[in-house]
Amino acid sequence: MTDSILARLSSVPALRRGARQTKLLWKRVFFAPLHALRKPRLRAFGLEPHSAPPIAPLRLAKGCPCEEGAHYCALSWGAMKDFARPSDRSRIRRALKQTAAAIGLDPYASFEAWRVQVSRLTQGKYHRSANKARRLGYASRFVGLDSYARSVHELTGSKPRRSKGLFVWAALAGPRSDLIDTKEPPWRTPCPLHGRATWGAFRTDATGETLVAFAMLVRSGDLMWVQNFIGHGAALTDGVTKMLMFDIMAWLLARSDPLTVGVRALVHGSVEEGGVGLFDWKRYLGFRPVLLDIGDAP
Ligand SMILES: [Zn+2]
Numbered sequence: 001m002t003d004s005i006l007a008r009l010s011s012v013p014a015l016r017r018g019a020r021q022t023k024l025l026w027k028r029v030f031f032a033p034l035h036a037l038r039k040p041r042l043r044a045f046g047l048e049p050h051s052a053p054p055i056a057p058l059r060l061a062k063g064c065p066c067e068e069g070a071h072y073c074a075l076s077w078g079a080m081k082d083f084a085r086p087s088d089r090s091r092i093r094r095a096l097k098q099t100a101a102a103i104g105l106d107p108y109a110s111f112e113a114w115r116v117q118v119s120r121l122t123q124g125k126y127h128r129s130a131n132k133a134r135r136l137g138y139a140s141r142f143v144g145l146d147s148y149a150r151s152v153h154e155l156t157g158s159k160p161r162r163s164k165g166l167f168v169w170a171a172l173a174g175p176r177s178d179l180i181d182t183k184e185p186p187w188r189t190p191c192p193l194h195g196r197a198t199w200g201a202f203r204t205d206a207t208g209e210t211l212v213a214f215a216m217l218v219r220s221g222d223l224m225w226v227q228n229f230i231g232h233g234a235a236l237t238d239g240v241t242k243m244l245m246f247d248i249m250a251w252l253l254a255r256s257d258p259l260t261v262g263v264r265a266l267v268h269g270s271v272e273e274g275g276v277g278l279f280d281w282k283r284y285l286g287f288r289p290v291l292l293d294i295g296d297a298p
Pocket of ligand 1: 061064066192193
């Protein structure tokens with residue numbers, strides 16, 4: 001009975017038009033806040049918020065028999081699942097997904113090819129900035145995991161307001177006497193497909209070495225992703241974060257370290273996260289919006 005009434009009502013053109021318009025209006029109202037930030041950011045890459053960004057199929061090497069493979073697969077899948085392609089065509093699921101910011105490494109034959117592109121996008125500004133840091137005596141290298149815990153805490157609190165958001169807790173906590181810089185040398189997991197690389201950038205002067213920027217990268221199969229990347233507030237204008245990023249890209253694109261061989265993409269969060277400063281930083285460095293195809297949960 002109810003069905004036949006609905007069928008009769010839906011055959012009235014005016015009602016049908018009204019229902020269609022209500023549906024469209026509801027969709028616009030519902031999706032407006034979700035698309036408000038995404039729209040200008042995707043448009044900067046010639047994409048519309050409703051259109052599907054390119055899909056990047058990446059294997060996390062889930063079946064690897066190495067001891068820590070399961071841990072790194074689970075860690076990476078958990079960090080990337082919000083940027084994964086929805087398994088259906090639901091607009092709501094797509095709207096709730098963020099879009100990964102990724103550099104596909106395959107097109108770059110060398111670090112120099114990537115650097116030239118960055119220099120074109122920044123009119124050489126980032127390159128000059130990285131060189132300025134080197135001239136001022138900064139240098140970066142691998143460091144042991146958690147081997148600069150106190151310095152990392154200090155540099156996190158050195159600038160409470162960053163493009164990624166507020167880091168007030170570290171600033172309020174002040175120096176932490178329970179944290180120590182053990183300065184242990186870096187170590188690697190035996191399997192190059194699953195592991196971590198921790199980088200530190202240092203200033204060296206008469207008083208010794210000071211950590212001024214820090215980065216942590218995780219590898220799982222084809223994927224390398226940035227787990228942490230932060231610079232000291234007082235050293236940012238010296239170009240230390242640009243220098244560190246250039247050093248990381250030189251390491252990745254040299255493809256000589258086993259931990260980098262076969263890596264196909266570097267992912268640094270999403271294009272939606274953080275302020276305009278972080279978005280522009282990623283855009284200038286060659287990060288592009290993609291949805292990841294990383295399969296089911298490991
Ligand atoms: Zn492995």
